[in-house]
Amino acid sequence: MDSLGAIRSWPANWRITTATMTTTEGIKKVPQVLTVAGSDSGAGAGIQADLKVCAARGVYCASVITAVTAQNTRGVQSVHLLPPHFVSEQLKSVLSDFEFDVVKTGMLPSPEIVEVLLQNLSDFPVRALVVDPVMVSTSGHVLAGSSILSIFKERLLPIADIITPNVKEASALLGGVRIETVEEMRSAAKLLHQMGPRFVLVKGGDLPDSSDSVDVYFDGKEFHELRSPRITTRNTHGTGCTLASCIAAELAKGSSMLSAVKVAKRFVDNALDYSKDIVIGSGKQGPFDHFFGLKKDPQSSRYSTFNPDDLFLYAVTDSRMNKKWNRSTVDAVKAAIEGGATIIQLREKEAETREFLEEAKACVDICRSSGVCLLINDRIDIALACDADGVHVGQSDMPVDLVRSLLGPDKIIGVSCKTPEQAHQAWKDGADYIGSGGVYPTNTKSNNRTIGLDGLKEVCKASKLPVVAIGGIKISNAEAVMRIDEPNLKGVAIVSALFDQECVLTQANKLHKTLKESKKGI
Numbered sequence: 001m002d003s004l005g006a007i008r009s010w011p012a013n014w015r016i017t018t019a020t021m022t023t024t025e026g027i028k029k030v031p032q033v034l035t036v037a038g039s040d041s042g043a044g045a046g047i048q049a050d051l052k053v054c055a056a057r058g059v060y061c062a063s064v065i066t067a068v069t070a071q072n073t074r075g076v077q078s079v080h081l082l083p084p085h086f087v088s089e090q091l092k093s094v095l096s097d098f099e100f101d102v103v104k105t106g107m108l109p110s111p112e113i114v115e116v117l118l119q120n121l122s123d124f125p126v127r128a129l130v131v132d133p134v135m136v137s138t139s140g141h142v143l144a145g146s147s148i149l150s151i152f153k154e155r156l157l158p159i160a161d162i163i164t165p166n167v168k169e170a171s172a173l174l175g176g177v178r179i180e181t182v183e184e185m186r187s188a189a190k191l192l193h194q195m196g197p198r199f200v201l202v203k204g205g206d207l208p209d210s211s212d213s214v215d216v217y218f219d220g221k222e223f224h225e226l227r228s229p230r231i232t233t234r235n236t237h238g239t240g241c242t243l244a245s246c247i248a249a250e251l252a253k254g255s256s257m258l259s260a261v262k263v264a265k266r267f268v269d270n271a272l273d274y275s276k277d278i279v280i281g282s283g284k285q286g287p288f289d290h291f292f293g294l295k296k297d298p299q300s301s302r303y304s305t306f307n308p309d310d311l312f313l314y315a316v317t318d319s320r321m322n323k324k325w326n327r328s329t330v331d332a333v334k335a336a337i338e339g340g341a342t343i344i345q346l347r348e349k350e351a352e353t354r355e356f357l358e359e360a361k362a363c364v365d366i367c368r369s370s371g372v373c374l375l376i377n378d379r380i381d382i383a384l385a386c387d388a389d390g391v392h393v394g395q396s397d398m399p400v401d402l403v404r405s406l407l408g409p410d411k412i413i414g415v416s417c418k419t420p421e422q423a424h425q426a427w428k429d430g431a432d433y434i435g436s437g438g439v440y441p442t443n444t445k446s447n448n449r450t451i452g453l454d455g456l457k458e459v460c461k462a463s464k465l466p467v468v469a470i471g472g473i474k475i476s477n478a479e480a481v482m483r484i485d486e487p488n489l490k491g492v493a494i495v496s497a498l499f500d501q502e503c504v505l506t507q508a509n510k511l512h513k514t515l516k517e518s519k520k521g522i
């Protein structure tokens with residue numbers, strides 16, 4: 001426990017299964033975030049961005065304002081700091097009344113304001129603290145001077161659960177070190193972690209001349225590089241605030257830190273992609289649309305938080321096989337994830353509904369705490385009831401456009417496709433990925449036409465969606481599948497080569513290694 005008590009007691013698998021949790025008395029507890037930041041008159045960043053992203057993510061957000069800025073798309077014209085005692089008044093007012101799960105800090109423009117924040121957090125502990133060390137606006141205006149660095153490093157960073165500096169802020173916190181490559185971002189993340197935060201995310205959005213947008217996440221032991229194609233747009237104002245507040249919102253809903261960071265990264269990417277051609281303001285840097293996910297046109301439903309790279313090693317469970325090897329589905333899922341599975345699907349064709357639901361709820365918790373998506377095969381009702389990340393449906397299951405209308409834009413929908421026509425229809429209906437096969441003959445699924453590598457290649461060429469191959473895939477042929485040289489083939493889905501085995505962990509490790517090596521040559 002640190003000096004702020006509950007902040008360090010963030011329960012690893014504490015979560016709310018929906019945006020609101022109904023307590024025993026029938027009272028609805030809503031996840032709550034407090035943002036402590038500056039006001040942006042242009043409403044693209046600051047507390048305005050924080051409020052919007054929390055609303056978009058289904059979380060209540062209150063705000064304590066530390067400064068008021070006069071700014072627009074051309075830059076920051078003027079800044080007015082609020083007196084520390086008034087910032088303290090605001091903090092006391094909300095911290096004494098609301099049950100915040102997470103506090104997120106943005107612009108903290110003076111040591112005195114940091115001081116009153118620390119005092120109030122000590123008086124009113126919360127579960128998690130997200131610190132976005134805002135120092136310089138993207139238009140170059142200094143929002144927190146060098147005098148702030150020492151109190152940040154000595155007092156605020158040590159109690160933060162995660163800090164989210166961009167490369168300029170990371171460099172400033174580290175005394176001006178050069179950070180121009182991903183390797184230097186990793187070194188910086190490690191050094192910043194030594195200052196005390198439990199997790200560090202160094203954002204590489206403004207890394208010079210990189211084709212990808214790369215963020216480096218460090219948990220004290222492992223690095224995760226979160227890559228996505230760089231989106232060319234003027235509408236990037238507020239991306240840093242939005243990322244940090246989205247992390248706070250996901251934590252408040254009970255996600256693990258890695259899962260929250262992944263969702264937040266995809267939320268920002270999707271928002272930028274949706275907003276890339278919007279024109280608001282006449283300056284060089286415009287705002288983006290935080291509410292893209294609520295738009296009715298079918299295109300917006302494509303902006304799910306799905307990351308196609310998650311299709312890399314897709315574990316599809318089978319309870320008959322797990323029963324044969326005397327292991328529970330929960331243990332099978334844990335072992336698959338530990339071995340490197342990047343996405344899980346519960347495929348239980350014979351399970352009774354109640355049994356399937358209990359199994360699914362247990363697996364959702366495991367997957368969410370590991371930052372791995374969990375999909376349910378066929379059963380939309382089960383997916384909704386356990387708040388799974390999505391579903392996989394076949395051609396004879398519920399139509400995809402109806403599934404999309406039931407699950408909403410944020411859930412993942414995969415569709416089985418054997419032909420280019422089916423692939424095109426899946427895209428039109430709002431699916432996120434395609435499962436294509438059986439590539440090779442398999443005993444796992446009866447009456448299943450084998451399409452071979454040629455059939456898989458044909459579907460990949462026609463598909464606007466990412467594709468995962470399935471059917472008879474195992475260590476000995478996985479490389480041949482990955483080498484069909486189709487860029488939207490993102491991975492392989494496997495049942496028996498993972499679960500009709502004595503040791504799931506060993507097989508998953510071997511498959512993951514084989515797939516990584518096969519990618520090297522592509």
Ligand SMILES: Cc1ncc(COP(=O)(O)OP(=O)(O)O)c(N)n1
Pocket residue numbers: 314316345347377378392393394395396397414415416434435436445468470493
């Ligand atoms: C990733 C992936 N692809 C295909 C399937 C097949 O689904 P299943 O329900 O077994 O059969 P259809 O409904 O597609 O006929 C899958 N489960 N996962």
Ligand SMILES: Cc1ncsc1CCOP(=O)(O)O
Pocket residue numbers: 437438439441442443444445448470471472473493494495496497
């Ligand atoms: C579900 C499914 N869809 C097409 S083939 C198949 C079964 C894949 O199982 P295995 O990986 O054991 O061949």
Ligand SMILES: [Mg+2]
Pocket residue numbers: 377378392393394395397
């Ligand atoms: Mg099906």
